[in-house]
Amino acid sequence: MRTLSLADAVALIPDGASLMIGGFMAVGTPESIVDELVRQGKRDLTVIGNDTAMPGVGIGKLVRARLVKKAIVSHIGMNPETQQQMIAGEMEVDLVPQGTLIERIRAGGFGLGGILTATGVGTVVEEGKQKVTVAGKDYLIEPALRADFALVHAFMADYQGNLAYALTGRNFNPVIAMAADIVIVAVDNVVPVGLIAPDHVVTPAPLVDYLIAQS
Amino acid sequence: MDAQTVIARRIALELRDGMLVNLGIGIPTQVASYVPAGIKVYFQSENGLIGTGAVPEEGMHHRLLTDAGGKPVTALPGASTFDSAMSFGLIRGGHVDMTVLGGLQVDQSGHLANWMIPGKMVPGMGGAMDLASGAKRVVIAMQHSAKGKSKVVKACSLPLTSARPVDLLVSELAVIAFPGGRATLMETAPGVSVQQVLDATEAVLVVADEVREMAI
Numbered sequence: 001m002r003t004l005s006l007a008d009a010v011a012l013i014p015d016g017a018s019l020m021i022g023g024f025m026a027v028g029t030p031e032s033i034v035d036e037l038v039r040q041g042k043r044d045l046t047v048i049g050n051d052t053a054m055p056g057v058g059i060g061k062l063v064r065a066r067l068v069k070k071a072i073v074s075h076i077g078m079n080p081e082t083q084q085q086m087i088a089g090e091m092e093v094d095l096v097p098q099g100t101l102i103e104r105i106r107a108g109g110f111g112l113g114g115i116l117t118a119t120g121v122g123t124v125v126e127e128g129k130q131k132v133t134v135a136g137k138d139y140l141i142e143p144a145l146r147a148d149f150a151l152v153h154a155f156m157a158d159y160q161g162n163l164a165y166a167l168t169g170r171n172f173n174p175v176i177a178m179a180a181d182i183v184i185v186a187v188d189n190v191v192p193v194g195l196i197a198p199d200h201v202v203t204p205a206p207l208v209d210y211l212i213a214q215s
Numbered sequence: 216m217d218a219q220t221v222i223a224r225r226i227a228l229e230l231r232d233g234m235l236v237n238l239g240i241g242i243p244t245q246v247a248s249y250v251p252a253g254i255k256v257y258f259q260s261e262n263g264l265i266g267t268g269a270v271p272e273e274g275m276h277h278r279l280l281t282d283a284g285g286k287p288v289t290a291l292p293g294a295s296t297f298d299s300a301m302s303f304g305l306i307r308g309g310h311v312d313m314t315v316l317g318g319l320q321v322d323q324s325g326h327l328a329n330w331m332i333p334g335k336m337v338p339g340m341g342g343a344m345d346l347a348s349g350a351k352r353v354v355i356a357m358q359h360s361a362k363g364k365s366k367v368v369k370a371c372s373l374p375l376t377s378a379r380p381v382d383l384l385v386s387e388l389a390v391i392a393f394p395g396g397r398a399t400l401m402e403t404a405p406g407v408s409v410q411q412v413l414d415a416t417e418a419v420l421v422v423a424d425e426v427r428e429m430a431i
Contacts, residue, residue: 024262024299025285027278050299051339054285077338078285086337095337098261099303099345106300119307119348122378125340155279167290168262169279171299202298 001161001208009184009210010036016069018046018147020105020176025051025078026058028169030153030186032212034061044069048105048147050098050172051075052082066090072145074098097125100142102175107144109178114143150180154203156196157187161205164196177203184210216431218387221404222356224249224431225385226315229354230256234312235305237261237346240284242356243315259311261302261342266294283342306342307349314350316343318357318384320371323418325380325393327355328373340376347377359386365417367391367398388412390429391420402427 004012010033013019023029029049037045038061047068052075053060062068063082070092076082085091096104097119107115116139120126130141152173155166163185165173177183185208216224219242227249230236237259238244247267250256258267260282267282268289276287290296305311320328327347330340347353357366367384384391389412390402399421403412409426 024283025281027262027281027285051341073339075339075341077336077341083337095339097340097344098299098342099307099349102299102303117307119345119377121348123344123375125344165296165298167277167280167296168260168264170296171263174298175300 001205002210003213004210006032006036006212009033009212010040010042012182012184012210013037013042013149015042016044017042017149018048020147020150020172020180021047021049021059022151022153022171022173022176023049023053023058024168024171026053026060028153028165028171028173029053029058030151031058032186033151033184034058037062037067038065041065041067043067046070046072046147048072048145050101052079054078055081063091070094072096072101074101102172104142104145105172105175105179108146109175112144114141116140117142145179147176147180148182150176150183152177152183152185152203154185154187156189156191157185157208157211158191158193158196160193161185161208161211162196162201163187163203163208164200165202170202174203177207182209183207184212186212190214218358219245221387221429221431222358222385225390225429226354226356227251228430229313229383230254232256235259235265235310237306237311237314237350239314239316239343239346241317243317246315246356259302259305260288261306263297263299263302264290264294266291268294303342303345306345309349309351311346311350313352313354314346315354315356316346318355318366320366320368320373321355321357321381321384322368322371323398323420324396325398326371326378327353327376327381328371329376331374333374343376347381348379352383353379353381355381355384357384357386359388359415365415367416367418369418388415397421399423400426402429404429405431
C-alpha cells in the first residue's frame with residue numbers, strides 16, 4: 001500500500017478506464033475521488049456501481065459532467081440526467097438486477113468465471129444469455145465482472161491499509177476491493193495499526209494499492 | 216381510512232414473530248408502522264441493514280445510515296450491517312421470510328410487473344427481481360386501479376419482474392391469493408362487496424367459498 005495525494009491518485013486513471021465505484025444512492029461513495037475525476041476531466045469512463053445516485057451527487061457528478069460512456073448499474077430511477085443521456089444515445093446503460101450485479105463483481109474478485117442465478121429467468125433479463133438446468137431448476141449464466149480500478153470509501157483505515165466500514169456505507173465497497181486491478185481508497189479516519197482489531201478488519205491491507213492521504 | 220392505510224394495515228397482519236422482512240419503497244414501507252403488538256419482526260434494508268428503525272429526528276441522522284431509497288433511518292438495538300453480496304445472499308438464499316413489493320400490474324396467474332413502462336419509465340429493476348424470485352413469500356401492496364383501469368389484469372402487458380408467481384396481493388378493495396396458480400378472492404375490505412371487487416377487476420377471479428372481511 002502507498003499513500004498518495006488525491007490529485008496524484010486520480011492522475012493514475014486514464015481516459016476510457018473502467019471504474020467500480022462504491023456506494024448506494026451515494027452513501028458510501030468516495031465523493032472526494034469523484035470530485036477529482038470531474039476536476040481532471042477523465043473521459044469515456046465505464047462506471048460499474050449500484051446506481052447513478054441523484055443529479056450532481058456521487059456518481060451523478062460524473063453523469064452531469066458527461067464523463068460516462070457506459071454505466072453498468074441496477075437503478076437509474078433517481079437520476080433523470082442519466083435517463084436523458086441514455087435516451088439521447090449519449091450514454092450506454094446496462095441495467096442488471098442488483099443481486100446479480102454484486103454477485104458478478106464478487107465472482108470477478110473471487111476467481112470465478114461467473115454465476116448461476118434464477119433471478120431474471122423468464123424476464124427480459126434472460127435475452128441473449130445462456131440458460132442451464134441444474135437439479136431441475138433453470139438458471140441464467142451471468143459472467144463475472146472486473147474493472148481497471150476500484151474506487152472505495154471506507155470509514156476507517158490503519159497505516160497499513162486494513163479497512164473497516166460503517167453502517168450502510170459498506171454496500172459494494174469491500175466487494176469491489178476484490179475485483180479490480182488497482183484499488184484506490186478514500187477514508188474518513190486514519191488510525192494506528194492495531195486499532196482495528198483483526199476480527200473487525202473487513203478488507204485486509206494487501207488488497208489496497210493506494211490510500212489517499214488526509215489533507 | 217385511505218387506500219394506502221387499508222393496504223398497509225392488512226399486510227401487517229401477515230407478519231409473524233421472528234420474521235425477517237424486506238419492505239419495498241412506497242406503500243410497502245408503511246407496513247412497518249402497523250406491526251401487531253407483542254411480536255418482533257426484523258426489517259431488512261437491502262443496502263445492508265437488518266434492524267431498520269424509524270426515521271431519525273431532524274438533525275440527528277447519520278450520513279452513513281440510510282434505507283434502500285437513500286433516506287435517513289435509524290438502526291435498532293441488535294441491528295446488524297453487511298455488504299451488498301451478503302444482503303442479496305439473504306434475499307436469493309431464501310433467508311428473507313417475506314417481502315412486500317409495490318406493483319404496476321399483477322395478472323391472474325400471479326405474475327408481477329413492477330419495474331418498467333417501456334418508452335415511459337425505465338428506472339431499472341434495482342433489487343426487485345431478486346426479491347420477487349428469492350424471498351420465501353412475496354406479498355404485493357398495490358392500489359386496485361390506476362386512472363380507472365384495473366391493475367389486476369388477465370395477463371401482464373408490462374415486462375415481468377419474475378417468472379415466479381407472487382403469493383398474495385392486497386389492494387384497498389381485496390385480498391387475492393394464488394392457490395394452484397389461479398387468482399382467488401379471499402377477503403374484501405370493510406364495506407366492499409364481492410361484486411364490487413369483480414366489477415373493478417379485469418382478471419378472472421375465483422371466489423373463495425367463504426370470502427371474509429379484512430380484519431383491519
